[in-house]
Amino acid sequence: MAVGTIKRVIRDRGFGFILPEGTTEEVFFHSSAVESPTFDELNEGQQVEFETEPDPRQPRRSRAVHVRQVA
Numbered sequence: 001m002a003v004g005t006i007k008r009v010i011r012d013r014g015f016g017f018i019l020p021e022g023t024t025e026e027v028f029f030h031s032s033a034v035e036s037p038t039f040d041e042l043n044e045g046q047q048v049e050f051e052t053e054p055d056p057r058q059p060r061r062s063r064a065v066h067v068r069q070v071a
Contacts, residue, residue, distance in 0.1 A: 001049045003070060006042055014039070018048060018064050027052060029064035036068045046070075 031039035
């Protein structure tokens, strides 16, 4: 499972971006991919763990799934 930092949360559109540790490329996540806490409770700068999978809308890009706050 990867670890990263929430870089941006766009609440009104229901998505955000995570900056994985050791990389400079942000990973997209949708509000439905957030497991704990809720999407509305996530804030920029929080550490999260997540998995990635290919984005079906853009196969060359990955998206984060199973997003959980690091305790």
